[in-house]
Every structure is written in structure tokens, then in C-alpha cells.
Amino acid sequence: MAIGGYNQLPLISLDTQLGTEAYKFQSARAALYAYLSATKIKTLYVPNYICDSIFPALKSLTVEVKFYSVNEQLLPVNCPELTEKSDSRILLVNYFGLLNEQIKMLTAVKPELFIVDNSQALFCEHIEGTTSIYSPRKFLGIPDGGLLRTEIKINMPEARYDASENVGHLLLRAAGDVQAGYARFLDAEQMLECFIPKKISVISAHLIKCADLNTIKEKRRRNYKILYNKFRTLNQLQLPINDHVPLCYPLKLELNVTSICRELIDNAIYLPRYWSSQHSGSVGKGMFENTLFLPVDERISTTELLQLVKLIRTKL
Numbered sequence: 001m002a003i004g005g006y007n008q009l010p011l012i013s014l015d016t017q018l019g020t021e022a023y024k025f026q027s028a029r030a031a032l033y034a035y036l037s038a039t040k041i042k043t044l045y046v047p048n049y050i051c052d053s054i055f056p057a058l059k060s061l062t063v064e065v066k067f068y069s070v071n072e073q074l075l076p077v078n079c080p081e082l083t084e085k086s087d088s089r090i091l092l093v094n095y096f097g098l099l100n101e102q103i104k105m106l107t108a109v110k111p112e113l114f115i116v117d118n119s120q121a122l123f124c125e126h127i128e129g130t131t132s133i134y135s136p137r138k139f140l141g142i143p144d145g146g147l148l149r150t151e152i153k154i155n156m157p158e159a160r161y162d163a164s165e166n167v168g169h170l171l172l173r174a175a176g177d178v179q180a181g182y183a184r185f186l187d188a189e190q191m192l193e194c195f196i197p198k199k200i201s202v203i204s205a206h207l208i209k210c211a212d213l214n215t216i217k218e219k220r221r222r223n224y225k226i227l228y229n230k231f232r233t234l235n236q237l238q239l240p241i242n243d244h245v246p247l248c249y250p251l252k253l254e255l256n257v258t259s260i261c262r263e264l265i266d267n268a269i270y271l272p273r274y275w276s277s278q279h280s281g282s283v284g285k286g287m288f289e290n291t292l293f294l295p296v297d298e299r300i301s302t303t304e305l306l307q308l309v310k311l312i313r314t315k316l
């Protein structure tokens, strides 16, 4: 303990625990790298709808990538058949944190062959026997973080990620300076392109302790339900909430959403696009081109959400 001296942000620790049994790195891709290098996996089956950010790590480990197709429900068309002794693994993505049950079923028989990518599903429980990765900064205001749950023994790196230069965007956003924060956010994300595993930063580890996870979960679920009910008849993608804590509400339309996204920016509404990639198959391309990924996070009030619904309706 230190007493006196320069001051600090008034953050109150709630002693929140996240991933107590997980290995904790600076990013999900670093967590994936740590697992693949420890197990010397040679081939990874990857869905043809995924974020490109994982590929540099795979390339550097000379892991062969084999793509499999996903259907309109975002599930594997044909799950590769692997034997238990295989040096291959199948990566299953829990898209938008809305596929918990389906992933449980797919992994039920031979869990050891699967890596569940819960980067978009922070609150999806790890399935015993599988390996899973998480990216908590997509749900929490933290600069870095990547969790790995696996039965394999992982030797943690000595080096710790230094996020001290990469917290500006979180402070600027909290202070309402969204524009200045966005440039810093991009810089912070770029810093995470280095996938060589390091321990999670002390800053993120502390910020996690201060996070009110129950409120975050409740509000995400509440917001999702509102959007689900409002867009029920319009949405080409029906993903019910069940017990999920979603990343966002994917609203799949029968039109290209690029111009709507641009117009929303003029109203200070910033939607992510998941994902533009040369590896995407037809379903992935359709998801990118035709889907609005609406926010459901705890910062949004019901009034704001209803305004957003109204605004989107005017553009359809």
C-alpha cells in the first residue's frame, strides 16, 4: 500500500471477479496464440465469417487455416469430422453472444476438438472439455484483455502489457469528447495487433474489479429485448435472447445498410460493421452488407433506444 503523494481516479473496487480460472492475456488473439503454440496445433478450421484480426497470429505459427461455411443461422454447414488424437481444432464463433445453446450441442460429443471463440460472448460459460477465448474489452471499458480457458497447462509470459498510453479513449469518451476519443481508440486497437502473448495490463485488471457486471448483464438483456420486440417482423435473422447476454442486436435487412450507417453517423450514432473480409462466404458477405449491429450496452437509456428505433424506421 502507498500513502499520500499524487492523486488518482476515484475508481471504486467492487472486487468483481472475471475469469478466475482463466489465463489472462492482453487480447483474445494473444490467448489463441498461446493455446495454439502450447499445443502445437497444425490445422485450424475457421468459419468463413470471422474477424480478420486472428489471421496474423495463425500465420506466424504456420497454422494451416481451413475454412468451413456457415449457414444463415450462423452455424457450421458441415462440422469437420476430426479424431480425438488430431492435431487439428475447430474454431466455433459464438456470434454476438447469441449462440450459447447451439455451441453446447455442437461440442457435446467431442469437446476437446473445439475452440469456442467467445470474443463476442463474455458471459457465455466455458464448456468443460473445450478451449475457449474471450475478449472482455468488447463489453467493458478497459483498454486490453483476453481470456483463455483450457485444460492444457499454459506457461504464462513474464511480460505484462502496458496499457498506460492506451486509456485516453476511455477517459475522453466518458468526458463526452467522442471525436478525440475515437482517434485514440484506433491507436489503442492498433497496439493490440501485436499478438505475442503478454499478461493483461494492471490497468485492465483493476478496472475489471470496478465493473458492475450484474448491471451490465441486466441492461444489455433489457435493451436487446426492446429491440427484438420492435424489429421482430422486419429482422431476417431471428436470434432470441434466452439466457444470453448479447454484444449487440443484429438487425438483418433486405437492403445494403452502408448508406444508413453513414446517415446515422451524422446523428452521432456509431454502428460497427461485422466483418469486411476477403475470406467471407455468401452468408458472411450478406451479414456485413445487410446488417445493422445496434448497440445494447448499459449506457443507453430506454428513451434513447426508442429514438434509435424511430430513426431507423424513417430510413427503411
Ligand SMILES: Cc1ncc(COP(=O)(O)O)c(C=O)c1O
Residues within 6 Å of the ligand: 026, 027, 028, 029, 030, 050, 051, 053, 054, 093, 117, 119, 120, 134, 135, 145, 146, 192
Ligand atoms: C470473433 C472474434 N474473434 C477474435 C477476435 C479478436 O479479439 P481481440 O481483439 O481481443 O484479439 C475478435 C475481435 O474482434 C472477434 O470478433
